[in-house]
Amino acid sequence: MATARTENVGPMVMGLNKQNGQLRGQNKPPAVQPARQAAHLRTVEASSLETTGKGASTKGNEFEDYCLKRELLMGIFEMGWEKPSPIQEESIPIALSGRDILARAKNGTGKSGAYLIPLLERIDLKKDHIQAIVMVPTRELALQVSQISIQISKHMGGVKVMATTGGTNLRDDIMRLDEIVHVVIATPGRILDLIKKGVAKVDRVQMIVMDEADKLLSQDFVVLIEDIISFLAKNRQILLYSATFPMSVQKFMAKHLQKPYEINLMEELTLKGITQFYAYVTERQKVHCLNTLFSRLQINQSIIFCNSTQRVELLAKKITQLGYSCFYIHAKMMQEYRNRVFHDFRNGLCRNLVCTDLFTRGIDIQAVNVVINFDFPKNAETYLHRIGRSGRFGHLGLAINLITSEDRFNLKAIEEQLVTDIKPIPSSIDKSLYVAEYHSSGADGDGEDKPERQQDST
Structure with missing residues (x-):
């Protein structure tokens, strides 16, 4: 050097x-x-600044327009998210409807909120099993997403969010899963390990999110992802978020997604x-x-x-x-x-x-x-x-x-x-x-x- x-x-x-x-x-x-x-x-994903000018233009929607629980709205506003960003406007109502999504948007445009808001809205607190999984490629991103989801859901009266990644004590995760967990945010290797050990029961998961899907479906992870998918119910909802759209994502989409709603904000937002x-x-x-x-x-x-x-x-x-x-x-x-x-x-x-x-x-x-x-x-x-x-x-x-x-x-x-x-x-x-x-x-x-x-x- x-x-x-x-x-x-x-x-x-x-x-x-x-x-x-x-x-x-x-x-x-x-x-x-x-x-x-x-x-x-x-650190928040969507800025409270105007969403025009240097960012992308929005449709002018409000978070209240999506008929979200009052407690969830309280968490959203406490994060400083005043209005939905473009990816949130496009994604939230479709995700709430239960439809599969393939979304292309640049990092920093509010992607975490785009999937966490509908994910948390659909959690049923009367059910004590894992209902949603968010998969991310790095440990740091898993920690960030879990922190955001905990902050947004803090008024919702008992939504249990767990982050699990490689490099941490497996026994701690096993003990945590012995208690109630509604949402798991994980890197692929660790969640697959917990599934195969019979500790993480995912057969009743209704929603799986793949953030940075281009990386998750690269050669480094794709075998693990396919293995994880095999343990899920056939009628689960899949949300893919990716800044780029390589062949690996296209192949996965054709195999596992059912008539996905496609969102592409890359041209408007890229640089x-x-x-x-x-x-x-x-x-x-x-x-x-x-x-x-x-x-x-x-x-x-x-x-x-x-x-x-x-x-x-x-x-x-x-x-x-x-x-x-x-x-x-x-x-x-x-x-x-x-x-x-x-x-x-x-x-x-x-x-x-x-x-x-x-x-x-x-x-x-x-x-x-x-x-x-x-x-x-x-x-x-x-x-x-x-x-x-x-x-x-x-x-x-x-x-x-x-x-x-x-x-x-x-x-x-x-x-x-x-x-x-x-x-x-x-x-x-x-x-x-x-x-x-x-x-x-x-x-x-x-x-x-x-x-x-x-x-x-x-």
Whole structure:
């Protein structure tokens, strides 16, 4: 990896041990402006901002229009979801009717609410068996979805939601399933294990949701998914949500879905609200370029992507040597540390997160307004998922790509496939493109004031 020359960099302070993913820079750079309150916003899928402009236009529906239980509506409004997003408008009434759904929508557009609201509405508290399963490809997404469902249903008088994933104690899950559970949110391997042990009884499940269906139906998971489906009743409802629609999803749909209602919001939503730039650099210049970006951008929170776990740890160490606090996360870390990093970053305890593509799937952190591809991805699908971490529904975001000579062909191919324009990075980036305060106030943000160092919030 490239190295950067830094003068007078103090010793690095680390948390519990090397693998916990939380690195802290001893020397904090001077800050002109305090950390934005946005870093501490609740993580919600649908913004309470207007759903026009940078997001997609809506039909003007209200959540009250869907005849939902009053207790469920209370939870929805307490989450800050004032009006349904486009995917929620399209999805909720169809899901309530019991029909199968295939929905294509970008991450950050309210997909979790689109399936959790009808799922929770249809739970019958008089029945003490598992009634719905939500399957997701990563442990972090399972935890996020379970937290959202618990929050939404907290006034419903006893809806029991359980998250179960690999990397956690199987005995704890077995004991939990000995009690009443209505909704299971799971990664495929763990739920299949519990089903085969006879612990998770799924023969009366009425609804199964597959979030990030393109990933769940890839070669990594498809055998497990088919096995799980075989244990379900024939008349179950299946809801598929996917940003992309590869052949694997088409084959599964043809085999298992009955006249599905198809929703496609991708063209309208794909990259709106996200301004994309590239910086042409050599490998040795990357860390220096990153340091320059940190000193000049007004970052609420940033996510920085590398293409390997080794490069994640090396870069995280470099960032702390530059004087910035930094978390990192990758699949080879112990699960308890992954959970802690995810939770603390989501709650705004650190400004920067370095990660692999583990973190691209459906993770919703609204304070993230800058995504940096330290290593440029190989394909358009990965690029779309990565930069979707910024510019969440109704918000602004900035995506910056560090491009070497080897990446230039991928850059051109991804621009063509996504029908988007990735421009050379200017000497000064207009803050109104990615900072909400500047956007709403109309400030020019063109660099007249002094460049702002980001302030660590740790």
